[in-house]
Amino acid sequence: MKKTFIIFSFFAFALLVGSCGQKQPIPTDNQMIEHFQAHEKLFEELRSMIENDNLSHYPLYASEVRDSVPLSISAERALEYDTLMQKIQITRFWYFSPLREDEKNSIKFHYFVKGDATWGIEKGFEYVFDRSIEDDKEFTEKELYDLVIEKHENCQLYKKINDNWNLFIFYDR
Numbered sequence: 001m002k003k004t005f006i007i008f009s010f011f012a013f014a015l016l017v018g019s020c021g022q023k024q025p026i027p028t029d030n031q032m033i034e035h036f037q038a039h040e041k042l043f044e045e046l047r048s049m050i051e052n053d054n055l056s057h058y059p060l061y062a063s064e065v066r067d068s069v070p071l072s073i074s075a076e077r078a079l080e081y082d083t084l085m086q087k088i089q090i091t092r093f094w095y096f097s098p099l100r101e102d103e104k105n106s107i108k109f110h111y112f113v114k115g116d117a118t119w120g121i122e123k124g125f126e127y128v129f130d131r132s133i134e135d136d137k138e139f140t141e142k143e144l145y146d147l148v149i150e151k152h153e154n155c156q157l158y159k160k161i162n163d164n165w166n167l168f169i170f171y172d173r
């Protein structure tokens with residue numbers, strides 16, 4: 001029994017050490033589209049909640065918590081957001097307008113975020129209420145991350161998923 005425990009402990013330790021420092025790969029566009037399609041009803045439910053509650057972003061930033069910025073929703077409602085966001089693997093969302101603050105046009109759902117103080121990459125899903133004001137966006141059918149590598153400059157790229165949904169990638173170096 002003791003020998004079995006030692007062997008198990010060794011393999012558990014080796015697995016732990018071997019997994020340390022492994023980089024999380026950036027999900028491909030196809031992986032993200034498949035994820036969206038598998039959870040589309042949950043994405044729509046979250047979008048509807050955001051619209052009804054008129055939240056600009058969630059969760060609160062650490063500085064907002066530190067400064068005691070009040071959350072505009074109940075603790076029960078926050079738990080609903082947390083649960084739903086966990087199910088669809090969304091870490092944060094923003095509800096805003098690039099044109100006018102009083103006229104919100106899109107919700108960005110962060111799915112993958114990586115970086116530090118000097119650079120960053122964000123990849124996620126975007127719901128757009130009015131496609132007519134998307135003229136300034138750069139859309140592509142190519143793999144978004146591959147284009148970021150090609151451009152090697154700050155960029156925001158988009159790929160349409162369906163009528164109101166896009167993939168997005170933001171790169172800031």
